[in-house]
Amino acid sequence: MPKCTVNGKQIEVKPGTSIIEAFKEAGENIAHYCWHPGLSVAGVCRLCMVEIEGNPRLQIACNTMVQEGMVVSNQSDKVKDAVRWGLDFHLINHPLDCPICDQAGECGLQEQYMEFGKYEPEMAERKVKKRKVVDLGPKVVLDSERCILCSRCVRFTDEVTKTRELGIFNRGDRSEIGTFKDRPLDNNYSLNTVDICPVGALTSRDFRFRQRVWYLKNKETICTGCSTGCNVKAYYNEDGLFRVKPVHNEDINGYWMCDEGRDIYKFANPEFRLKTARKGTQDHWDDINVVEAAKSVGSIVKTSVDTDGAGSVAVVLTGQHSNEEYDAILEWINGDLKVDQVYHWVNNPEKFDDFDGLLLRGDRNPNTKGLLERLDARKLNKTWQDFETKLKAGTVKVVIVVGPENPAVYSDMGEKVQLINGVDKVVWMSACPVGELNTMTGTTWQIPLKTFVEKPGTYVNFQGRAQTVKPVTFLVKQALSVVEAVQLMAGEASKVELVEPEHHPKKNYFVYSRGPL
Numbered sequence: 001m002p003k004c005t006v007n008g009k010q011i012e013v014k015p016g017t018s019i020i021e022a023f024k025e026a027g028e029n030i031a032h033y034c035w036h037p038g039l040s041v042a043g044v045c046r047l048c049m050v051e052i053e054g055n056p057r058l059q060i061a062c063n064t065m066v067q068e069g070m071v072v073s074n075q076s077d078k079v080k081d082a083v084r085w086g087l088d089f090h091l092i093n094h095p096l097d098c099p100i101c102d103q104a105g106e107c108g109l110q111e112q113y114m115e116f117g118k119y120e121p122e123m124a125e126r127k128v129k130k131r132k133v134v135d136l137g138p139k140v141v142l143d144s145e146r147c148i149l150c151s152r153c154v155r156f157t158d159e160v161t162k163t164r165e166l167g168i169f170n171r172g173d174r175s176e177i178g179t180f181k182d183r184p185l186d187n188n189y190s191l192n193t194v195d196i197c198p199v200g201a202l203t204s205r206d207f208r209f210r211q212r213v214w215y216l217k218n219k220e221t222i223c224t225g226c227s228t229g230c231n232v233k234a235y236y237n238e239d240g241l242f243r244v245k246p247v248h249n250e251d252i253n254g255y256w257m258c259d260e261g262r263d264i265y266k267f268a269n270p271e272f273r274l275k276t277a278r279k280g281t282q283d284h285w286d287d288i289n290v291v292e293a294a295k296s297v298g299s300i301v302k303t304s305v306d307t308d309g310a311g312s313v314a315v316v317l318t319g320q321h322s323n324e325e326y327d328a329i330l331e332w333i334n335g336d337l338k339v340d341q342v343y344h345w346v347n348n349p350e351k352f353d354d355f356d357g358l359l360l361r362g363d364r365n366p367n368t369k370g371l372l373e374r375l376d377a378r379k380l381n382k383t384w385q386d387f388e389t390k391l392k393a394g395t396v397k398v399v400i401v402v403g404p405e406n407p408a409v410y411s412d413m414g415e416k417v418q419l420i421n422g423v424d425k426v427v428w429m430s431a432c433p434v435g436e437l438n439t440m441t442g443t444t445w446q447i448p449l450k451t452f453v454e455k456p457g458t459y460v461n462f463q464g465r466a467q468t469v470k471p472v473t474f475l476v477k478q479a480l481s482v483v484e485a486v487q488l489m490a491g492e493a494s495k496v497e498l499v500e501p502e503h504h505p506k507k508n509y510f511v512y513s514r515g516p517l
């Protein structure tokens, strides 16, 4: 293991470590644009300059490997001057549209400039104006004049997705990023190019102008869009969620996430949510308080078991909830009430085992594995066929459905509602309204549930890796987690607190238009 000294700190690194990686390991700051740990080394921006003891010329840190005993530093005036001039060159054609640029507040160019900027530029030339607001594909917009030609986006499509939609066209100061005429940037990972663009040249059509980043807070959580469980940061404020971005986890998602997963914030926003409990049938529904609704559902289930036996109640679970939620409902329904009719609702079964070769899995649920482990442990291995037979026989009087959090990945919602339509009493718990329930002929309760950003919980991904998350924010006051709903239903001393979502946006908040999500 080679030892080296980085800005006076002695560290030991793995053989084959570059100097820029050694800087990261030593916790030392180093300017860079083109280097990205998930991509090959290009060495084109020339910002990662360092001085190596014994070497008269400055070197770039991203393309120079650490050797035993190397002493490197980026603290000298010589290095700082080189970085300053490098930045000045990067700014020759870069427009100063920071006040309206969507990357303002998280722009690598701004950040480096603050630290290494040459505050008295000597450039008198007119800027070369390049294209503005070019649709590279359905999700990514290019402002070519902001591009510093670091080539990260091109390398991403060459090396990660291998779709090769992007290239650098023309020469010299006319060079531009672009797509081949008939091949837009339209792969399911295209928005990663926006994350890795160190300036505001690539922006997300979905997020562009929706909110200024300094009005957003963020917390880490996981994407619940499929059984991979990519690590993400959710960005939010009092108006709700605005975007999710990947967080590096070498064992799960590396540096990336898929474009489909980026949409998971949408269904959790208040405009899509079931805001209160409801009781009714077909066209007549009454809004009721969620606590009262859960308590009365609990006594209805208990009465049904006491009078008609445990076979009169059936529970349907999806792979969208946390281990803690499954444990709570199974302990009540199977442990206390001895109901063993618990069924696993599998969405898109024909694509369930698909894998796109990168991250996205056909199982569009975050916790199928956690659910199956729990059903197996309690020997609740009932088939869907068994459920249909019991429904036909008319022995089931009460059905509880812990429906999907994200209705977008359950295209068979209407079919399942029709299947249970006709049962005397149906309890449907879900985060979003289920329009199909307006056809119900029996008495039906709808209980609003929290989403993955509003509750703590553990999810087991397809590898069997358990990941525990904390709440990010609260968006709907009357929503319960399944744990809270079960506490109320089981008549336990409940700790349920209905949390008021924050809503006191500052006067100068900039929201262009949330528009259709």
Ligand code: SF4
Pocket (backbone or CB within 6 Å): 146, 147, 148, 149, 150, 151, 152, 153, 154, 177, 193, 196, 197, 198, 199, 201, 202
């Ligand atoms: S668009 Fe962004 S990521 Fe691509 S080369 Fe330009 S600056 Fe780099």
Ligand code: SF4
Pocket (backbone or CB within 6 Å): 223, 224, 225, 226, 227, 228, 229, 230, 253, 257, 258, 259, 260, 261, 262, 359, 360, 361
């Ligand atoms: S691969 Fe799955 S978990 Fe990862 S971002 Fe896409 S949908 Fe989300």
Ligand code: FES
Pocket (backbone or CB within 6 Å): 031, 032, 033, 034, 035, 042, 043, 044, 045, 046, 047, 048, 060, 061, 062, 063
């Ligand atoms: S980061 Fe080393 S040359 Fe760009």
